[in-house]
Amino acid sequence: MLDIDSVTRRFGDLTALDNVSFTVPDGGFTGFVGGNGAGKTTTMRIIMGVLAPTSGEVRWNGQPLTRQDRAEFGYMPEERGLYPKQPILPQLAFLGELHGMDARDAKLVARELLTRFNLGDRTKDKLEKLSLGNQQRVQIAGAVIGEPKALILDEPFSGLDPEAVDEMFTLLTEFTKAGVPVLFSSHQLDLVERLCDQIVILSKGHVVAAGTVEELRNVGETQHRIVAGGDLGWLRGRPGVGVVDLDGPEAVVTFDDDTAAQSALAEALGRGPVHSFGPIVRPLSDYYREVTR
Numbered sequence: 347m348l349d350i351d352s353v354t355r356r357f358g359d360l361t362a363l364d365n366v367s368f369t370v371p372d373g374g375f376t377g378f379v380g381g382n383g384a385g386k387t388t389t390m391r392i393i394m395g396v397l398a399p400t401s402g403e404v405r406w407n408g409q410p411l412t413r414q415d416r417a418e419f420g421y422m423p424e425e426r427g428l429y430p431k432q433p434i435l436p437q438l439a440f441l442g443e444l445h446g447m448d449a450r451d452a453k454l455v456a457r458e459l460l461t462r463f464n465l466g467d468r469t470k471d472k473l474e475k476l477s478l479g480n481q482q483r484v485q486i487a488g489a490v491i492g493e494p495k496a497l498i499l500d501e502p503f504s505g506l507d508p509e510a511v512d513e514m515f516t517l518l519t520e521f522t523k524a525g526v527p528v529l530f531s532s533h534q535l536d537l538v539e540r541l542c543d544q545i546v547i548l549s550k551g552h553v554v555a556a557g558t559v560e561e562l563r564n565v566g567e568t569q570h571r572i573v574a575g576g577d578l579g580w581l582r583g584r585p586g587v588g589v590v591d592l593d594g595p596e597a598v599v600t601f602d603d604d605t606a607a608q609s610a611l612a613e614a615l616g617r618g619p620v621h622s623f624g625p626i627v628r629p630l631s632d633y634y635r636e637v638t639r
């Protein structure tokens with residue numbers, strides 16, 4: 347478990363991170379979202395020791411994170427770690443060795459990863475010869491080689507087509523299943539919503555929301571949509587019901603509690619057919635816009 351505790355980072359007059367705290371739990375995906383300049387990369391660099399915090403600390407399983415801990419993490423930096431002008435297999439194998447694998451195993455695992463990404467026949471190619479999507483796959487392979495204890499991935503899915511995203515996600519799931527905490531940043535909210543167990547939203551250096559997708563979606567009042575056979579005007583003024591929008595047989599309402607909802611449904615059924623009745627699932631993007639405004 348990785349704890350980012352009250353981390354502040356200043357660059358001259360600019361406070362890029364202001365008292366940022368959140369936890370990346372074991373065995374799950376934590377999606378780190380926020381607009382340009384929100385501070386995601388700075389946070390990840392501080393986790394990986396590339397930058398020092400102005401104040402605050404990062405803990406690993408309750409203890410201050412050490413250089414040795416970091417050496418066991420897999421990291422995909424924003425600027426990407428692999429060399430464009432060198433062949434891909436030896437680069438990956440070298441990273442495996444840096445993580446403590448012996449040379450033979452590192453080469454074997456590197457080859458396995460590349461084969462898995464349909465790059466088994468490209469092992470001697472320089473990175474720059476691959477398509478951008480394939481380069482990205484190799485960069486991800488570089489982060490996961492060597493049995494990392496945690497994965498810190500800066501925009502790992504950018505530039506990948508949906509099929510490649512799913513492929514990478516399947517690969518990363520093997521790590522979360524083994525208990526590895528995974529933190530990844532992304533601009534693609536739909537993707538984060540679909541893939542993550544937990545989301546941390548950063549805005550202008552502040553954590554403005556953190557929780558599961560369900561928790562964040564359900565912040566505030568839940569609205570219900572009702573579509574009936576006849577006019578729903580009778581909902582107005584009914585105790586326990588707040589009408590948000592009403593147009594003949596269609597209404598969007600809030601209920602004070604479940605009893606109010608059940609009794610309104612019973613009344614609607616008593617008056618004729620009810621075609622649909624249920625909570626409106628808010629897209630996370632609504633919530634995101636609210637908190638990052």
Ligand SMILES: Nc1ncnc2c1ncn2[C@@H]1O[C@H](COP(=O)(O)OP(=O)(O)OP(=O)(O)O)[C@@H](O)[C@H]1O
Pocket residue numbers: 357360362380381382383384385386387388389
């Ligand atoms: N080395 C630096 N020197 C000065 N300012 C910096 C430095 N690194 C980052 N910043 C500033 O800190 C703020 C946060 O930047 P950061 O790159 O962490 O944001 P981000 O959320 O990763 O953005 P993006 O999604 O655009 O990559 C920005 O205003 C950026 O200009």
